[in-house]
Amino acid sequence: MRLALRLPRRREIVCQQAVELVTDYLEGALSRSARRRFEAHLAGCPHCTEYLAQMRETISLAGRVTPGDLSPRAQDDLIDLYRRWISEQQ
Amino acid sequence: MESDADLIRQMRAGDERAFVSLVERYNDSMLRLAASFVPSRAVAEEVVQDTWLAVLRGAAAFEGRSSLRTWMFRILVNRARTTGSREQRSIPVADAGPAVDASRFGPDGRWASPPEHWIEEAEERMAAGRLAGRIRSAIGDLPDRQRQVVTLRDVEGMSSEEVCEVLAISEANQRVLLHRGRSRLRQVFETDFRGAP
Ligand SMILES: [Zn+2]
Numbered sequence: 001m002r003l004a005l006r007l008p009r010r011r012e013i014v015c016q017q018a019v020e021l022v023t024d025y026l027e028g029a030l031s032r033s034a035r036r037r038f039e040a041h042l043a044g045c046p047h048c049t050e051y052l053a054q055m056r057e058t059i060s061l062a063g064r065v066t067p068g069d070l071s072p073r074a075q076d077d078l079i080d081l082y083r084r085w086i087s088e089q090q
Numbered sequence: 091m092e093s094d095a096d097l098i099r100q101m102r103a104g105d106e107r108a109f110v111s112l113v114e115r116y117n118d119s120m121l122r123l124a125a126s127f128v129p130s131r132a133v134a135e136e137v138v139q140d141t142w143l144a145v146l147r148g149a150a151a152f153e154g155r156s157s158l159r160t161w162m163f164r165i166l167v168n169r170a171r172t173t174g175s176r177e178q179r180s181i182p183v184a185d186a187g188p189a190v191d192a193s194r195f196g197p198d199g200r201w202a203s204p205p206e207h208w209i210e211e212a213e214e215r216m217a218a219g220r221l222a223g224r225i226r227s228a229i230g231d232l233p234d235r236q237r238q239v240v241t242l243r244d245v246e247g248m249s250s251e252e253v254c255e256v257l258a259i260s261e262a263n264q265r266v267l268l269h270r271g272r273s274r275l276r277q278v279f280e281t282d283f284r285g286a287p
Pocket of ligand 1: 041048
């Protein structure tokens with residue numbers, strides 16, 4: 001049995017494949033065996049670990065974008081729209 | 091923060107402040123999303139205005155069938171799609187290329203040029219309030235379909251189910267577009283912030 005462990009593991013993934021699995025991994029869309037192989041790769045690869053951290057950071061940065069301010073004219077137009085709608089209701 | 095349901099109830103009862111709160115909450119994302127379907131900013135603004143009018147007129151019939159947000163964005167996307175010719179006009183961009191350029195890997199598939207560190211630099215700029223504009227423009231530069239999915243998922247914070255419903259795309263398609271969009275954004279941040287002082 002020790003001999004078998006020394007053989008290359010079947011379908012071990014490399015970095016170039018790992019980066020393509022990141023979204024499926026974060027979305028929980030990987031099969032159990034694919035997830036295991038992905039995590040095994042990360043455990044031995046600091047670069048892909050960093051890459052995953054950067055993808056998480058990318059998502060986090062996008063989530064912290066606050067809405068841009070509405071121009072005063074656009075806001076006035078929408079308030080006009082609302083007032084017209086209100087008057088239609090009566 | 092007041093819930094969407096509260097705001098829409100108050101808005102229907104004539105509370106202008108509630109309407110303004112909804113506008114402040116959603117108008118910007120709606121505008122960005124509309125802009126990815128139609129040829130110009132002016133047309134995008136018209137689509138968004140039409141959407142608000144449809145929201146006002148449909149609010150009575152709405153009452154909680156799905157989330158208010160999903161409902162509003164679906165109206166927006168339907169209007170933008172019928173108005174905009176951008177999807178047909180624009181040159182199709184490959185939505186299925188690699189997440190990271192192949193030149194950065196060796197023949198064995200391992201990193202030859204590994205990811206450069208940039209997270210700390212990005213966080214410092216974010217804390218200093220110097221990053222929001224850059225993130226917005228980077229998202230704006232994504233190919234249309236990737237930009238739609240990233241805007242709804244990561245900026246607006248919708249679930250994948252909501253995004254599929256709003257854009258009428260499959261779960262698998264949504265994931266491919268999200269993967270491409272996020273991967274491109276990561277590359278933009280790496281290029282911008284690596285080794286910055
Ligand atoms: Zn790796």
